Amino acid sequence: MxxxxxxxxxxxxxxxxxxxxxxxxxxxxxxxxxxxxxxxxxxxxxxxxxxxxxxxxxxxxxxxxxxxxxxxxxxxxxxxxxxxxxxxxxxxxxxxxxxxxxxxxxxxxxxxxxxxxxxxxxxxxxxxxxxxxxxxxxxxxxxxxxxxxxxxxxxxxxxxxxxxxxxxxxxxxxxxxxxxxxxxxxxxxxxxxxxxxxxxxxxxxxxxxxxxxxxxxxxxxxxxxxxxxxxxxxxxxxxxxxxxxxxxxxxxxxGTADPFGHPEEAVCAMMPYIDEHLAGGGRLHQVTRHMLGLFTGRPGARAWRRILSEEANRPGAGLDVLRRALSAVEVEPAAA
Incomplete structure (x- = not known):
């Protein structure tokens, strides 16, 4: 059975x-x-x-x-x-x-x-x-x-x-x-x-x-x-x-708590994972290609996708690329 x-x-x-x-x-x-x-x-x-x-x-x-x-x-x-x-x-x-x-x-x-x-x-x-x-x-x-x-x-x-x-x-x-x-x-x-x-x-x-x-x-x-x-x-x-x-x-x-209030928090939480991947010889785009849709429908989503698509695959690309892409996204206002 x-x-x-x-x-x-x-x-x-x-x-x-x-x-x-x-x-x-x-x-x-x-x-x-x-x-x-x-x-x-x-x-x-x-x-x-x-x-x-x-x-x-x-x-x-x-x-x-x-x-x-x-x-x-x-x-x-x-x-x-x-x-x-x-x-x-x-x-x-x-x-x-x-x-x-x-x-x-x-x-x-x-x-x-x-x-x-x-x-x-x-x-x-x-x-x-x-x-x-x-x-x-x-x-x-x-x-x-x-x-x-x-x-x-x-x-x-x-x-x-x-x-x-x-x-x-x-x-x-x-x-x-x-x-x-x-x-x-x-x-x-x-x-x-x-x-x-x-x-x-x-x-x-x-x-x-x-x-x-x-x-x-x-x-x-x-x-x-x-x-x-x-x-x-x-x-x-x-x-x-x-x-x-x-x-x-x-x-x-x-009925359990969601891990994050906003997708920006999820991006920050992924950074240690990505840093470890890079330290092991991995490439940035191997992770960030799966993150392109995180801000779908949000102001700045197109810039987020463009920066990651164009720069994450370059030799030596690191977390600075991810931070630059994140800075292009308009931060959601805090809930009242």
């Missing part, structure tokens, strides 16, 4: 989606500064890369990032089991199986959204992963692919993984069209079907179900939770406008 971690279940009220080339450890450090509660995910890592690649580079994370989950891609039960065991040894309490990514790469490798067509194989994979580790094994999927009828395919898929012992699932409320649409188009073109996902939550009451896709604000997340969803996952909006999504998440969704 799948090991269930209550702390992760609570954190999963709001999660930031795994996003390739975006949700690396520096991005997660920023997001954790903004919200102490939200569940964070790594970029997807293939099981083969975990087994044969540079594990420290691929899997290492800072304790301050917790709660953080590892997302794996693959379709070979034995290989996924070994990768899950390795991930667990690095400290991940959750290992998530990607059954939703629509890229050409995942189709050729027989993982990602194409696995929606093979629920029995997915069940075999999660059983093998559960047998190999005490980490909680979860699944992220679509509502269907290509010509599948989501009203048939999704419950069949959820039934299969439920029988295999999965207790927590994230459903991206769009079909994936593996033929005819690019990965980028698959994020926007297929219509969202929130009502279907809400019905699936009613049909599978024992599954902790998170909804994903097209969610852009905390208000929208709160509405979906009120309609019966257990969790809400936000992707691009959390990346491009991290303060708007995460800066007030702790108080609104968990």
């Amino acid at each position: 799948n090991q269930v971690h209550p702390g992760l279940t609570n954190a999963a009220r709001l999660s930031v989606a795994p996003m390739m080339d975006w949700t690396d450890r520096h991005c997660r450090a920023l997001h954790r500064m903004l919200s102490r509660q939200t569940l964070l995910y790594t970029e997807m890592v293939t099981a083969a890369a975990v087994r044969h690649g540079d594990r420290v580079r691929l899997l290492a994370f800072a304790e301050m990032e917790q709660p953080v989950a590892l997302q794996l891609g693959g379709s070979d039960p034995a290989e996924l089991a070994e990768a899950a065991r390795i991930g667990s040894a690095f400290g991940y309490s959750e290992v998530n199986l990607n059954c939703g990514c629509p890229s050409d790469r995942v189709q050729s490798g027989c993982f990602g959204a194409v696995l929606m067509q093979q629920p029995d194989l997915v069940a075999d994979c999660v059983r093998a992963m559960q047998d190999a580790t005490a980490s909680e094994i979860t699944v992220k999927c679509r509502i269907g692919v290509d010509e599948q009828d989501p009203a048939v395919a999704l419950p069949r898929f959820l039934e299969a993984i439920s029988r295999a012992g999965v207790r927590r699932v994230t459903v991206h409320a769009r079909k994936a069209w593996l033929q005819g649409l690019s990965p980028k188009e698959n994020r926007d073109v297929p219509p969202l079907d929130y009502p279907l996902v809400l019905r699936m939550k009613q049909a599978f009451p024992d599954l902790h179900m998170t909804i994903n896709g097209g969610i852009t604000s905390l208000g929208q997340a709160t509405d979906l939770l009120a309609q019966g969803m257990d969790g809400v996952m936000i992707g691009r909006a959390a990346y491009h406008s991290p303060w708007d999504v995460l800066g007030r998440a702790d108080s609104r969704l968990w």
Whole structure:
């Protein structure tokens, strides 16, 4: 039976989606500064890369990032089991199986959204992963692919993984069209079907179900939770406008204190982290590229982005660049 971690279940009220080339450890450090509660995910890592690649580079994370989950891609039960065991040894309490990514790469490798067509194989994979580790094994999927009828395919898929012992699932409320649409188009073109996902939550009451896709604000997340969803996952909006999504998440969704009153405070709190990264030979832009959207909608946001975009990648760029960018932002007046 799948090991269930209550702390992760609570954190999963709001999660930031795994996003390739975006949700690396520096991005997660920023997001954790903004919200102490939200569940964070790594970029997807293939099981083969975990087994044969540079594990420290691929899997290492800072304790301050917790709660953080590892997302794996693959379709070979034995290989996924070994990768899950390795991930667990690095400290991940959750290992998530990607059954939703629509890229050409995942189709050729027989993982990602194409696995929606093979629920029995997915069940075999999660059983093998559960047998190999005490980490909680979860699944992220679509509502269907290509010509599948989501009203048939999704419950069949959820039934299969439920029988295999999965207790927590994230459903991206769009079909994936593996033929005819690019990965980028698959994020926007297929219509969202929130009502279907809400019905699936009613049909599978024992599954902790998170909804994903097209969610852009905390208000929208709160509405979906009120309609019966257990969790809400936000992707691009959390990346491009991290303060708007995460800066007030702790108080609104968990009733705990928010870490900062203003995004300027979060920037200052990131400086020791960045200083340590630079001292270890890192580059400024490796961190600040994830911070460009912190002041979205605020006076000075354009100058903030311009200074960081133009200067943070220069050799020797340091905290002086970040301070100069921050000085271009108009400081919010203190609350009365």
